[in-house]
Amino acid sequence: MxxxxxxxxxxxxxxxxxxxxxxxxxxxxxxxxxxxxxxxxxxxxxxxxxxxxxxxxxxxxxxxxxxxxxxxxxxxxPVIGDLAMETITETIITESTMIGHNPSTPGGIGLGAGVTAAYSDLDRAAAGEKILCVIPQGIDFEDAARTLNQAAERGIDIQGAIVRQDDAVLIVNRLKRRIPVVDEVTLIEKVPLGMLAAIEVAEAGQTVKTLSNPYGIATVFGLSAEETKLVVPIARALIGNRSAVVVKTPQGDVKARSIPAGFITITGQRGKTDIDVEAGAVKIMEAVERVQPVLDVQGEPGTNVNGMLERVRQVMSELTVQPLAEMKIQDVLAVDTFVPLQVQGGLAGEFALENAVALAAMVKTxxxxxxxxxxxxxxxxxxxxxxxxxxxxxxxxxxxxxxGTDKPLAILDMGGGSTDAAVITKDEQVFAIHLAGAGDMVTMLINSELGLNDFDLAEDIKKYPLAKVESLYHVRLEDGTVQFYDQHLPSEVFARVVILKEDGMLPIPAEHPLDKIRHVRREAKKRVFVTNSLRSLARVAPTGNIRHIEFVVMVGGSALDFEIADMVTDALAEYGIVCGRGNIRGLxxxxxxxxxxxxxxxxxxxx
Structure with missing residues (x-):
């Protein structure tokens, strides 16, 4: 025995x-x-x-x-996932031409336009002059509000204010006339003075409309058609913000610097093809399917994608103690995503979401x-x-x-780095495929799109449901239901989006709303697991047609996820396939x- x-x-x-x-x-x-x-x-x-x-x-x-x-x-x-950027358009702003950040509590509502003036110079402004007041560090909010009210009484048209400290709401609450105020501008000393500027603050839950529109900026500043082309990067960087400031300087230079990702060469048993990463994930995956099964993937020398692929080869060569030349990439999964990039020239750590392509590469050893x-x-x-x-x-x-299972049967083995599929026929023939991309890639996408820079936090967001703490005694779950507690919750989770782990609530430090975090999480899972499930089953189907598979059993760690199995089941239901989680040995x-x-x-x- x-x-x-x-x-x-x-x-x-x-x-x-x-x-x-x-x-x-x-x-x-x-x-x-x-x-x-x-x-x-x-x-x-x-x-x-x-x-x-x-x-x-x-x-x-x-x-x-x-x-x-x-x-x-x-x-x-082994499978390694990494990010290869698609045509990252880096917004370059010189001469401090733009401020476009999202303080959690800007003050006031509306659009104001005028000339930037230092707080200390307000008493020199002429009656009727339109002014955007720049209030530096160390000014008390009550003094600031009093000075702005006195300036308005002298006939100065105060259109808005740019503030260093977190005082926007406190200042606005003490003003006789409501104006837009943007605060928490960390590099306020770099805001150019004596220049035409515009400031916009949207209502809570809304985003700016005028300054995120190139034609809106053109209207405010009276720009020509050629000048309007130059402000497109500024408008793009302000999309989704609740507040924004744009300052027009004579020397200001605005441009979009393109960083090409390069092309990849995919060699397969059915041929060889080149595809530009700029074409996006859909085109890349179409190229992979045309030549599959993949024998190797090479990147254009000197480009972003080549650096990523060679890094994967180098790591695997060192770990397996095999020659670098023998490291062949046998599959890639490409997924369209977004990466938050810092705007060069902003004054408060502004970020803009730029397009990227995430690639998971599987090295054949x-x-x-x-x-x-x-x-x-x-x-x-x-x-x-x-x-x-x-x-x-x-x-x-x-x-x-x-x-309840019997042959013929197909399985989806969804793990951390790869998605495997196999079919066993009645006469015990087995057809199997091993594809790159699974749970680790989902975590990478969540980490990137939410700008977390914390892989462990992204992993928790992937694995557990979310809630919004609305009081110290109740939370609203992500499905809209409310859960009450007999004992008060810890004060540090109040009004925060939290992850509901088995051992308690974990507050998410980012300012993203619950709906956005949930959307990013679910879309990442669909783009990786649903995509890989469909392409892997199509590869192993004896006839090459996924509709000829009747039963699919999902196994592997990712099949335990609270929503992945349902997503895959829904996707396969369109093909008339019976699909569900496995129960190995019945326990x-x-x-x-x-x-x-x-x-x-x-x-x-x-x-």
Whole structure:
């Protein structure tokens, strides 16, 4: 009665299935475990995580290493995701021509236009002159409001104010005439004085209309058609803002500097094609499908995309100790996204969303790194270690332990770095595909589009639902329902968008509203998981037509997600496919499919 350990090395987790096998009798599944994968999947750095997971499973089963007959590991293909920018249009503003940030509480409402004047020079302004007052650091809000009221009483037409401190609402509340006020301008000393300027503040929940429109700016400043072309980058950078200031200086230079992403050359079994990254994700993926299966992908020398692809090769070459020339990229997934870029020349850390293309690249390595893992495990544990088979083939054997399933069957194995699909026919023929892009890419998109610069926070946003704390005793969930609490909530979460984790609420430090965060999260999942599910199933369908697949079982860590499985199910319903989460061995849910399949592969050969 051999005791076998199936070890599934994934991008995010390493899973174990421990079973006692005996010919002619039902398998006795002893224990399972899951731990975080150490290092990049498919490298020698995986060994410590495998050992920890094995020890945990053996402890649960009350066994020792010496009782293990064999350890069976999967052939793990590593996947690395990175961002390659598409035609990033960097807005360059010289001579401090623009301010366009979004303080959380600007004051007043409306549009004002006039000449910028220092707070200390208000008493020199002439009656009837239209003024935008620039109020520096250290001026008390009551003094500022009093001075503005006195200037207005002398006949000066105060059109608005630009303030260094967070005082906009306090100042406006004390004015006799309501004017737009933008505050929190960190580099206020760089605001040019004596120049024509416009300021706009929208109502709460609204965005600026005039200064985010190039023709609106042209109207305010009396620009010619040629000058209007130059202010397009300014207008674009102000789209979505609640407040904005534009200052016109004679020496001001506004231009959009294009940073080309370059083209990629995709070599496949059906030919070779070049595609410019500027064409976008849809065109890139069409090119991939024309030549697939992909043999390698190269980037244009000296460009952004080439740097990204070569970095992926370099990392994998170093980790697997294989020559750089042997590192071939066997699949890419391209997704259109947005990246917040700082506007060069802004005065308050302004950002503008620019187009980008996210690329997940999968490097094909030889069997050598897996053999290194097997050799290291054998040496350390003194147990026979076998590389048993390809992930997708193992996953489909594990998926067949789900109650209510039978051949023919297709599986979607959705992990951290790759999406695998496989089909097993009635006569036990297996067709499998291994594609780049899964949970890690979704996290990367969320991190990028929300400008978080915090991968762990983006991972939490991906995995858990959201809520808005509306009082210390209730929250509004993202589906609109309200949840009340007997005890008051921590004060630090009040009025914040929070992530609802198992161990409590985690406030999101960014100022994005709940609806935007939810939209970014859901769209990232659709663009990665739904796209990859459809293209992987189309590749493995025996006839090449996805409609000829009847049943699909979803397995892998990402199938546990609270909304991904529903998204994929909805997408496949259009093709008349029955789809649902797996329940491996009737108790593991969608996890442990590959590990279970590895155990079963031993039984087929040996028992």
């Amino acid at each position: 051999p005791i076998i350990a199936g070890v599934d090395i994934g991008n995010s987790t390493t899973e174990i299935c421990l079973a006692r096998l005996e010919a002619g009798r039902a398998n006795e599944y002893l224990a399972s475990s899951v731990v975080k994968t150490t290092g990049i999947k498919g490298t020698a750095a995986n060994v410590p995580g495998i050992v920890i997971a094995l020890e945990e499973a053996l402890q649960k089963a009350g066994l020792s290493l010496q009782q293990l007959s064999e350890i069976r590991i999967n052939e793990a293909t 030889s069997r050598l790194p897996m053999q290194q893992i097997a050799d290291l495990l054998t040496e350390r544990l003194k147990v026979k270690v076998v590389i048993a088979g390809v992930e997708a083939n193992m996953a489909i054997r594990g998926a067949l332990t789900t109650p 593991e849910g969608p996890r442990n499919a590959v590990a279970t399949g590895l155990v079963l592969s031993y039984q087929r050969k040996e028992v």
